[in-house]
Amino acid sequence: MIEIENLSFGYSRKKLLYKNLNLSLKSGGVYGLLGKNGAGKSTLLKNMAGTLFPVNGSITINGRHPYKRQPSFLETIYYIAEDVYVPPLTIKKYQNLFAPFYPKFNIDSFYQYLRELEVDADSKLNRLSFGQQKKFVIAFALACNTDVILMDEPTNGLDIPSKSQFRKLIASVMNEDRLIMISTHQVRDLENMIDNIIIVDSGNLLLHASVGNITDKLCFKTVTEIPESARVLYKERTLQGNAVVMENTLGEDSKLNLEFLFNGIVENPEMAKQIFSTTQTLSA
């Protein structure tokens, strides 16, 4: 469980990026962290991983403070940075050196994940392509069996089959004690995989909601005419008509479109706030 209380953080004390951010994330969830370039996604993940420290407020992960970087905490969390760095070692040597830091590391799973992601286990890391290095890091991170996995743009550089394999792996390793947070711009990679969405912009939290809650509050559909009275968060002309994201006043069932949701929330944060602060929607 991750508790963020009144977090303030800035790269300079004079200019804060996050001011009094509050967020409570439960184990057992896969969280998608979305935001425009420079919105503060990586910064938030680094604060959670303990590589950046809050100026004010606190972050606790299962009761521990990341900034203290205690070994007993670090063995419970894995952070995959956006840019992968790998040393000039073979995979076997890397595993021998770094797996002992993670008491729940599962060697069989590691080699199985590498096979599933089609990374040759006999490789030397610095001779792998960028995408292969990324897949190696994902396989290693998942095999560490940590309670929390923070991933910054994990699917960046992955080919199409690897993206599908990545989604399958995430689904297979999830359990109620684990919390996975994935920051990405590749929203299609997240569809059907995440159960909670967090959207940040300029250090502000614009949305934190479960997929179920979002499809309760919002309706994603294509219409020929937009009803005049509807609160429309986003609309886009498509070949089939007007694709809209609107308030779900009739309790309709629809399928979340993450890209449209993101655009709507970022373009109309005030309207989104009003819709999500309503406690009840009508049932059909």
Ligand SMILES: Nc1ncnc2c1ncn2[C@@H]1O[C@H](COP(=O)(O)OP(=O)(O)OP(=O)(O)O)[C@@H](O)[C@H]1O
């Ligand atoms: N080391 C740094 N020193 C000073 N400012 C920084 C530093 N790293 C990031 N920033 C600034 O903090 C803000 C948030 O950056 P961050 O990398 O967290 O955004 P992001 O949402 O991850 O962006 P992207 O999607 O482009 O990766 C940006 O305005 C960025 O310029």
